[in-house]
Amino acid sequence: MKQPAPTFSISTLGCKVNQYESQALRERMTRAGFREVRADPGLLIVNTCAVTARAEAKARKLIRRRLRESPGSRIAIIGCGLRYSRRLGRGLDRLVPPGRRGDLPFSPTGEALRGTTFFAGHCRPLVKVQDGCDAFCAYCVIPLVRGTPASRPAAEVLGEISGLLDSGYREIVLTGINLGLYRDGDTGLAGLVERICRLPGEFRLRLSSVEPGETTAALAELLARERRLCPHLHLPLQSGSDRVLKLMNRGYTLDGYRELAGRLREACPDLALTTDCLVGFPGEAEADFAATRRAVEELGFSRVHIFPYSPRPRTAAARTPPPPPEVIRERAARLEKTAARAARNYRERFRSAEVEVLVEEVSGAGEGRGLDRHYLRTRLRGPGLEEGRLYRGRVTGIGDGELRAELTGG
């Protein structure tokens, strides 16, 4: 009699790279004869993150919850959280031992997980092209858990993206740990983007995040002329204080960042700049924080991700105490308000504008929700909307955190 297929589930925490790797693993498990199920899988896989103390706490909580929900399952913990601290799985009796492959088609401590043909639950597949970082920003554990920079061959990336486009996806998001370090022979990130944009089909391409030091003139030029490349760049600022940027080992000053943003906007006037700010870094005085707020106001970001600092053992910054937690919380809350104002101002430019929306969700009332080319959440109204398709619309209103638009064309 035929044995039933072994079953698994995957839960993912953390960044886009982790999400991509979970998808690659999902496909590898399926190819190896496993079946993905929601309840009581034979194997629970939890893909963890280590970026903040909060992310680590979340991973522990999720692992406990998954084990409670599925008392008969084994568990494999993978990802940055495990690579950062093996203690994450210590004492769990149903744990697949890290570093041991056993009967599984992967090793929990990691090996390159790549190659996707679809993206479960996403209309905009992520494609990881680069891994690792050796910049050693003072607060960041990534170089400790992801190792030195490594890139995928351009031909392999193009093949994967062609397959996704053939399956009907209309937006591809290029992602990496430090995407700007992408290199395959003479091909850097701009060269790769250019080659992707030449692929046939109706689609658009988005870059997930590029460090200021890696944002080249060639990339700015592509943003100016390449219609398929979304006019959106996530350019982490982290702080508006040169003193703190130096302590963070970020390798640029506010003036340098300002000048880069200016050059990018000159090349691409409607560019949406999104960013990350780290609040409460050790040594951040009120004056430094005020400089960050001013920078957020001045630079016109359309979205700011605010990270309250938490010390990560084995990083350079962990040797110095940060400001008290209540000061960090209060600064983060103040910066949220500044960021919300900046985002509202940016959205205001889109009154009556024509937008292109990738619909990711259609409600019962026939209203579509998705993102426009500038990464603005948009509610689109019109007949016959379908998930995963690109539509043109005219903005009829600016809502709280989103645009409202009427369909003008498909």
Ligand code: SF4
């Ligand atoms: S550039 Fe800095 S913040 Fe980004 S992954 Fe590398 S070390 Fe971490």
